[in-house]
Structure formats: C-alpha cells, structure tokens
Amino acid sequence: MNVIRIENADDARIDEFRSIRERDLVGRHGRFIAEGTVVLRMLAVAHKRGGEFLAEKILILENRLAGVADILADFPAEVPIYVADSAVLDGIVGFHLHRGILAVGKRVRDVQASELLALLPDRALVAAAIGISNHDNIGSIFRNAAAFGVSAVLLDESCCDPLYRKSLRVSVGAVLQVPYARGGTTLELVSGLFENGFSVWGLSPAGRTEIRKVQPQPRMALLTGSEGNGLPSALMEKIETASIAQAPGLDSLNAATATGIALYQIASAQGGI
Amino acid sequence: MNVIRIENADDARIDEFRSIRERDLVGRHGRFIAEGTVVLRMLAVAHKRGGEFLAEKILILENRLAGVADILADFPAEVPIYVADSAVLDGIVGFHLHRGILAVGKRVRDVQASELLALLPDRALVAAAIGISNHDNIGSIFRNAAAFGVSAVLLDESCCDPLYRKSLRVSVGAVLQVPYARGGTTLELVSGLFENGFSVWGLSPAGRTEIRKVQPQPRMALLTGSEGNGLPSALMEKIETASIAQAPGLDSLNAATATGIALYQIASAQGGI
Known part of the structure; x- marks a missing residue:
C-alpha cells in the first residue's frame, strides 16, 4: 500500500x-x-x-x-x-x-440510457426517476434498487446527481454498483423503454392499478416522480400507472419508500426475489 | 387571529x-x-x-x-x-x-404503553421500534405507520425522541397524529404486547418467515431494530420473525424503508388497506 x-x-x-x-x-x-x-x-x-x-x-x-x-x-x-x-x-x-x-x-465514462438498455437481459426490472432533486431520495432509490435486484436505474435530466456526497452515502454505495444513465428528457427516457420492449409503470397516488395487482411481464420499468409534483399528467396517460394502497384519506409515503415498496412488489411478481 | x-x-x-x-x-x-x-x-x-x-x-x-x-x-x-x-x-x-x-x-401528557394498548380495537396493527436512535428513521417510521393505518407506535427507552425537530419534519407531522408511547425496556414493551393478545413479529434479515408468507392475525405488532445492530438475538428467540426477500448476497434495506414494506404487507394481509 x-x-x-x-x-x-x-x-x-x-x-x-x-x-x-x-x-x-x-x-x-x-x-x-x-x-x-x-x-x-x-x-x-x-x-x-x-x-x-x-x-x-x-x-x-x-x-x-x-x-x-x-x-x-x-x-x-x-x-x-x-x-x-x-x-x-x-x-x-x-x-x-x-x-x-x-x-x-x-x-470516467458517461453511459447513455440506450446503451444500458441494449445490454439488459430478457427478464429485467428498471427503476426510473423523473425530476427527483432531493439527494436523500436519489440515494435511497439506488439503495432500494440494489436490494431488489434492479438491472439499471435511469434518471432524466432533471434529476440531481447521484454521485453527490450525501446521495452516495445514503445509497450505501449502490450508486457505484447498479448501472445507471442520467440525462435526456422524460419523453426520451420513456421512448427508449418502449423501444426495448418494457412494460412501463408510473408510480402515483392516482395510479389506476393497485401495485399488488400489477401483472408481471418479463421486462418492466417503474417510474417515480418528485415528491412535490409527482409524474406529469401527460405522461400518466401514455403509460400504465400503479398506486400503493394507504389508510383512508392519506397520501403520505415518501417517494423513495414508495419506490422501495413498488420495486419489492414487482420484483416479487417477476420472480426476481 | x-x-x-x-x-x-x-x-x-x-x-x-x-x-x-x-x-x-x-x-x-x-x-x-x-x-x-x-x-x-x-x-x-x-x-x-x-x-x-x-x-x-x-x-x-x-x-x-x-x-x-x-x-x-x-x-x-x-x-x-x-x-x-x-x-x-x-x-x-x-x-x-x-x-x-x-x-x-x-x-402535555406522556402516555404509557399499557394505557395505549388497552384502548386499541380488536383488529389492530402496532409498529414498535427498539433502539432506533436515528432521527430520520424514527420520523420515517411514523410516516409509514400513518400511511398504513397503524393504530399505535411503541418506542422503547433506547429510541430517540420523535418530537425532535428533524424527526417531526421527516414524519410530515405523523408524530402528532399516530398515538405513541415511549419508554420502558424492550422486555416490558414485548410483554405488554403479549398480554394484550398481539402476535409479535420481529423484522430482521435473519427472520424465519418471508414477510409475504406471514399469516394475518387480528392483533399484530411489528418490531424494528436499529440499522446497525438489529433486534437483540435473545428477543428474536421469543417472538416470530420475518424477513424481506432481497437480491442474492444483499442485506441493504434502510430500517425505515424495511418497516414501510413490512407494514404494507401486514396491513394488506389483515385487510386494513
């Protein structure tokens, strides 16, 4: 040494x-x-x-x-x-x-989403984040992604840098482990997923299917929006959407915790964990 | 005004x-x-x-x-x-x-665990924390407890104060909403749950039942230990224990996220959400 x-x-x-x-x-x-x-x-x-x-x-x-x-x-x-x-x-x-x-x-190398998606196996789970600017949440999403065997994380251009010191620490290093790409618009991100045969699910309190009832597909992607604004409504119309059942009148889950619950459910339905 | x-x-x-x-x-x-x-x-x-x-x-x-x-x-x-x-x-x-x-x-009033438990309905879910000293985690546990309709939160004497400014903020105010008691030893906490007819489950990577396979009971309590040390092994022998399946080789979930996933599963199995 x-x-x-x-x-x-x-x-x-x-x-x-x-x-x-x-x-x-x-x-x-x-x-x-x-x-x-x-x-x-x-x-x-x-x-x-x-x-x-x-x-x-x-x-x-x-x-x-x-x-x-x-x-x-x-x-x-x-x-x-x-x-x-x-x-x-x-x-x-x-x-x-x-x-x-x-x-x-x-x-040393910035990976493009297209490059990353092309390398994924036939059965894959992708976690994607749209407009998440909270460093703790980005870090937590990576930590959850690693825990549930996510193949890749995609961040649109409006997400913050997961290599920020606090994010990296909160992720317990998962940012260095789970392959990820950052950049491009939300539309480009979603189009890339569709082109690669992914069933694309947006996570939202207004989601149309409760997460336990989501039918597994070989290639699935889960999109999480920011805690304040959620996913854009125009996007919600183009993709499948899932919610997490909560106590009546509440919509209280943290974005990263909600992502963890949803990834656990989907990975479980896919047989990945 | x-x-x-x-x-x-x-x-x-x-x-x-x-x-x-x-x-x-x-x-x-x-x-x-x-x-x-x-x-x-x-x-x-x-x-x-x-x-x-x-x-x-x-x-x-x-x-x-x-x-x-x-x-x-x-x-x-x-x-x-x-x-x-x-x-x-x-x-x-x-x-x-x-x-x-x-x-x-x-x-203005410190509630005792015994007092709180005596008031609970026949069907109830309790979240209990043992030795959680991280203010973010305590706040998140309350937020998750509120989201999944938990009836009461019990904190043993080694947990930090959920009314700490950061905890309260992270809980989005759930500390002021979900009834809780703080104090007493772990043993006193668990004894109180048993005396009130609760099926007591400890959450641990070494848990003996995967959380999706936990059989619902009318009264259930979920115990979470600290991120570093988890639940004491002597306690793990006295109660039922549950794990959350993860990718091979990983044991990476944050304590509060794990609690959120487990509460979601149990509340769901009990028919509470």
Whole structure:
C-alpha cells in the first residue's frame, strides 16, 4: 500500500478534499467523494471491475488505518492513501469529520440510457426517476434498487446527481454498483423503454392499478416522480400507472419508500426475489 | 387571529425559537418545534383534538402570512402568531430559514404503553421500534405507520425522541397524529404486547418467515431494530420473525424503508388497506 503522511492541511496533494461541503455545492466535474467504510468498499469493487468508476486517492484518519486495512488492500498500489491526524484532517475538509474515511473517485465514462438498455437481459426490472432533486431520495432509490435486484436505474435530466456526497452515502454505495444513465428528457427516457420492449409503470397516488395487482411481464420499468409534483399528467396517460394502497384519506409515503415498496412488489411478481 | 409583529431578534416573547439548532441538542423539556406548513397543519389538528399536544406560539415570516392564513385560522385565538421580516427571523433562529414557518408545541401528557394498548380495537396493527436512535428513521417510521393505518407506535427507552425537530419534519407531522408511547425496556414493551393478545413479529434479515408468507392475525405488532445492530438475538428467540426477500448476497434495506414494506404487507394481509 502506498501510504503517505500529510503533516499540513495546505498540502496540495489532497486539494480535492479541501472544504468538501462548499465543493459539494459547485460540482466536481465527474469527480465524487466517497465517505465511510461501506462506500469505500463499494468503490474498491467498482474500481476493480474497471467500468465507469475509478478511485483516484484516499484520505484517512491515521488511527483508522489499521481498522480498514482489508478494504485498502483491495485498491491497486497506484491509488495513494494519504493519512493525517484529526486536526490536519479537519483543517482540510473544513469541519469535524467523525468517520475519518474519504476517497476521491471519478466517473470516467458517461453511459447513455440506450446503451444500458441494449445490454439488459430478457427478464429485467428498471427503476426510473423523473425530476427527483432531493439527494436523500436519489440515494435511497439506488439503495432500494440494489436490494431488489434492479438491472439499471435511469434518471432524466432533471434529476440531481447521484454521485453527490450525501446521495452516495445514503445509497450505501449502490450508486457505484447498479448501472445507471442520467440525462435526456422524460419523453426520451420513456421512448427508449418502449423501444426495448418494457412494460412501463408510473408510480402515483392516482395510479389506476393497485401495485399488488400489477401483472408481471418479463421486462418492466417503474417510474417515480418528485415528491412535490409527482409524474406529469401527460405522461400518466401514455403509460400504465400503479398506486400503493394507504389508510383512508392519506397520501403520505415518501417517494423513495414508495419506490422501495413498488420495486419489492414487482420484483416479487417477476420472480426476481 | 392574534398577530404580533416582532421588530427585534432579542424580543423575549419569542425566546423558545432562539438558536433552535443548539436547542435541538440540549432538549426542550416536553416542548418541540414544528416546522413548515405540513407539520403546522398537523399541529392545528392535534391542538383541536385536545389530547397530548398543545400549540403554544407561532412564528412566521411576514410575507408567508397570507399564504398560510387558512392553517392559522385553525388555531384558537389564544395562540399568539408572531411575524417578523427575514433578517429578524434569521437573527432569532440562528440561520437562514427558507420556509419561514415555525411553531412551538408541547406534549402535555406522556402516555404509557399499557394505557395505549388497552384502548386499541380488536383488529389492530402496532409498529414498535427498539433502539432506533436515528432521527430520520424514527420520523420515517411514523410516516409509514400513518400511511398504513397503524393504530399505535411503541418506542422503547433506547429510541430517540420523535418530537425532535428533524424527526417531526421527516414524519410530515405523523408524530402528532399516530398515538405513541415511549419508554420502558424492550422486555416490558414485548410483554405488554403479549398480554394484550398481539402476535409479535420481529423484522430482521435473519427472520424465519418471508414477510409475504406471514399469516394475518387480528392483533399484530411489528418490531424494528436499529440499522446497525438489529433486534437483540435473545428477543428474536421469543417472538416470530420475518424477513424481506432481497437480491442474492444483499442485506441493504434502510430500517425505515424495511418497516414501510413490512407494514404494507401486514396491513394488506389483515385487510386494513
């Protein structure tokens, strides 16, 4: 392992970790921050797999080094591992970092939805998000997608970046695991699904079929809209729509929780779990 | 409506709203902060119902007053409504408050689990949490409980306070709606459920029955443990246990999402939704 001790918070070699909260807000040009042991482990797996993601560098509190040695051993030697004490580390990131484990990763290839769909097997479940701008919800949707064996996640252009630090953390690293594409209009996203033989279901409190009654098809896609506005009504007319039964008078589910329930039902109906 | 303009952030009449982030950390002795229109609406309903919760005072950004007039009209006239401009409001709360809508409420009566259970109907679903210390998860569990018609929520003494500001917000006010009791050991909680004829199910990745195969009973309780440690193994031997099927090799669901899926399944099996 390539372990380098950082003595000074101003060291240029760890610039990517500087003031990470402020940098979260301005974007990172394809780079992202992986935080904590669980996400670090998923980054090691993604790096090894050699697809869209690369690990660039790691920054760890020196007294955590021994505890995560098994994870660090999974990264190739060319990925530098910087260690610092608590005062230096806090000086770098700009706040007190409890966990003390950070890495910079890079998405080296942007995958198109069409490319992703072309690779899917005959029996597949796709989770698609339309206009979800809440980082927690995007992260949770990926976590649920991984749990229920979703083949791919599609995000339209109005969704936020799932590689945002908080999203990645909430996803417990699933963003690095479940293949995804982000971009294009809602219409392009849905057309692509239809062209690839997907039965397309929109999830909505106004859905016409209760989710337990949805008939399984080999290729199914579930669309989730934003918590505030839901799916556009013009879209709802073009696709099948499903609801989740709730107590009378309530329409209270969080978008990510609703997606989890619906994915569980559909994966179950398809025989995938 | 009793509208009072606050010109100065030091005004003693709005002391309960001062530096609310710091106060979150030290506790509020039965008082809580309701934030945003949705929670404010639920507080009005709870106040009117006249049970455990009272509204004490409201603090609103002056330009939001007209927009929430219908909600404010639901509070009795003795609840003062303070208004302030953005600079004064931010000076009071200690950060920039986008939403501009706050209220102080009070839990005027602590309900015991035994009291709550004695009031439940013959067909009932109870959600119970053991050792959940994450404010988001507690809030989400209440939101899911409300969605699926849960009759009562029981929290053991090691759960965090659902009236914490963030929990209340994440619950979209369901903490003020679904009857709950907090306190006592896990053993006391489970004994109370048994004594009241509940079929008690613990939710765990190691659960012995997949949740879709759980046989409905008139009175059912679902227990959720903390995300890190799950339910104590000694407890798992004393109760029925259920798992949620996931993709091979994964055990990735968030505790609150898992609770949502399980409550949906059980409420559905019981015919409650």
